[in-house]
Amino acid sequence: MALSGLVLVLFVLGHMLGNLQIFLGADVINAYAYKLHHLLPASALWGIRLFLLGTVTVHIWTAISLTLDNRKARPQGYDVKKSLQSSYGARTMRMSGIIVLAFILFHIAHYTARVVPSMEYGDASVLSPNEVPLVKHGHAVVKEGEPIMTFNVNDMMVDGFQVWWVSAFYIIATGLLCLHLSHGFSSMFQSVGLRNTLWRKRLDCLAVLYAWVIFLGFAVIPVACLAGILKEDPSGGLPGPVAAITETLHK
Amino acid sequence: MEKTMNLTLRVWRQKNRLSVGKFETYQLSDISEDSSFLEMLDILSEQLVADGHEPVAFDHDCREGICGMCSMTINGMPHGPEQGTTACQLHMRHFHDGQTITIEPWRAKPFPVLKDLIVDRTPMDKIIQAGGFITGRAGSAVDANAMPIDKQTADYAMDAAACIGCGACVAACPNASAMLFTAAKVSHMNSLPQGKAEKDRRSLAMVTTMDGEGFGGCTNIGECEAACPKGIPLDMIAQLNRDYAVAQVKNFFQPVL
Numbered sequence: 321m322a323l324s325g326l327v328l329v330l331f332v333l334g335h336m337l338g339n340l341q342i343f344l345g346a347d348v349i350n351a352y353a354y355k356l357h358h359l360l361p362a363s364a365l366w367g368i369r370l371f372l373l374g375t376v377t378v379h380i381w382t383a384i385s386l387t388l389d390n391r392k393a394r395p396q397g398y399d400v401k402k403s404l405q406s407s408y409g410a411r412t413m414r415m416s417g418i419i420v421l422a423f424i425l426f427h428i429a430h431y432t433a434r435v436v437p438s439m440e441y442g443d444a445s446v447l448s449p450n451e452v453p454l455v456k457h458g459h460a461v462v463k464e465g466e467p468i469m470t471f472n473v474n475d476m477m478v479d480g481f482q483v484w485w486v487s488a489f490y491i492i493a494t495g496l497l498c499l500h501l502s503h504g505f506s507s508m509f510q511s512v513g514l515r516n517t518l519w520r521k522r523l524d525c526l527a528v529l530y531a532w533v534i535f536l537g538f539a540v541i542p543v544a545c546l547a548g549i550l551k552e553d554p555s556g557g558l559p560g561p562v563a564a565i566t567e568t569l570h571k
Numbered sequence: 572m573e574k575t576m577n578l579t580l581r582v583w584r585q586k587n588r589l590s591v592g593k594f595e596t597y598q599l600s601d602i603s604e605d606s607s608f609l610e611m612l613d614i615l616s617e618q619l620v621a622d623g624h625e626p627v628a629f630d631h632d633c634r635e636g637i638c639g640m641c642s643m644t645i646n647g648m649p650h651g652p653e654q655g656t657t658a659c660q661l662h663m664r665h666f667h668d669g670q671t672i673t674i675e676p677w678r679a680k681p682f683p684v685l686k687d688l689i690v691d692r693t694p695m696d697k698i699i700q701a702g703g704f705i706t707g708r709a710g711s712a713v714d715a716n717a718m719p720i721d722k723q724t725a726d727y728a729m730d731a732a733a734c735i736g737c738g739a740c741v742a743a744c745p746n747a748s749a750m751l752f753t754a755a756k757v758s759h760m761n762s763l764p765q766g767k768a769e770k771d772r773r774s775l776a777m778v779t780t781m782d783g784e785g786f787g788g789c790t791n792i793g794e795c796e797a798a799c800p801k802g803i804p805l806d807m808i809a810q811l812n813r814d815y816a817v818a819q820v821k822n823f824f825q826p827v828l
Contacts, residue, residue: 389746389788394679503719511812
């Protein structure tokens with residue numbers, strides 16, 4: 321539980337930092353996505369995906385077996401039971417976990433597998449659907465005379481988050497993830513015994529801080545999309561009007 | 572002037588281990604606020620006997636908060652609403668006139684109800700038997716100064732040894748886990764030089780026994796710490812986890828159990 325949790329805790333931080341690059345421009349987030357897909361061979365990408373899938377599986381499996389054991393340990397419950405000092409987040413780990421899992425499945429279908437109906441996964445404008453040139457320092461990256469084309473992640477994100485319920489589900493799910501982390505982050509130190517009286521208070525504070533950072537870091541993107549701060553960019557981040565861009569491409 | 576109160580009690584009544592229990596409601600009047608919770612139950616039992624009914628059975632012994640016998644969940648809180656207090660040391664001044672008080676036994680699979688509010692806490696004894704001992708020289712007592720122990724270690728071990736094994740941690744835990752109890756025993760003995768010889772063996776044996784007795788697993792939420800009448804801290808569970816992990820690694824390379 322703790323070790324798989326550690327991997328996932330670090331993953332969400334990396335994922336959040338990656339996503340925040342959308343604020344640096346369409347060219348930056350598209351180049352980041354391109355790097356993720358092409359820096360390592362496809363087998364390594366699948367290796368990482370399978371590792372994450374395995375980690376999630378271990379996390380869920382240990383949670384289920386722990387829950388079943390714990391249910392068995394108290395066949396008859398109390399008529400009256402008060403919570404003494406446990407936090408709301410700690411008591412609702414199962415519910416927040418299940419809802420976050422449902423979100424992850426939707427999220428992967430939405431942005432990784434790209435199979436959610438009615439979502440536009442490309443912009444049928446001047447350039448070919450889905451594809452925009454890979455941009456570096458304001459210029460299209462050209463390889464062997466041809467510009468390298470890449471998926472327009474910027475538009476996919478902005479487009480997705482302009483659907484109100486997608487954004488609402490996203491913000492609620494990341495809120496629950498925040499709640500989940502507020503207990504999970506410090507709990508993993510307790511489980512492996514890396515905590516004492518002094519560090520317990522610090523880690524509990526750090527857990528709440530970490531959870532808020534993760535929540536705000538994720539939730540700010542759909543909010544910015546809905547508020548119109550982040551816009552679609554069919555050129556993929558090339559400067560100048562689209563017409564000029566296509567012109568340079570055809571040269 | 573002494574204040575008195577009238578109370579409505581909902582008490583769990585169960586004839587024996589096999590029978591199905593249920594709540595009975597009793598009215599009790601003119602209870603002094605200076606009486607202890609158990610004295611209040613004594614008055615209830617006298618009233619029941621006078622009416623030709625069976626008295627309420629509950630565990631108690633020293634009535635001064637050090638034996639760990641009294642064990643009842645009062646209004647959903649093991650040992651009642653006062654922090655760091657056993658049920659016997661709880662006084663009626665913490666309740667008010669006209670209040671309804673629900674009294675239940677500890678609820679956990681390893682703690683079957685024997686009668687009314689009395690549960691069988693033998694599984695805790697089994698955890699102690701599995702590792703709650705040291706290898707010592709038999710015969711006359713060793714000179715107290717023969718083995719120097721630094722103050723911090725002695726204080727820590729003393730805090731852990733404050734555990735009276737009442738089972739409130741198990742009762743409070745939503746998972747009926749005995750981690751705090753086991754952690755107190757392990758922390759007590761593993762931290763002292765006398766207990767070092769069996770340290771790894773103890774950590775493994777006590778945890779294995781705890782799991783085997785059917786207690787639930789720890790989810791680190793800390794209800795046990797709040798319910799403990801002796802203030803055993805959650806940090807001792809961290810030590811148990813640490814000692815257990817180290818023992819597992821050592822046991823992999825060279826069996827200690």
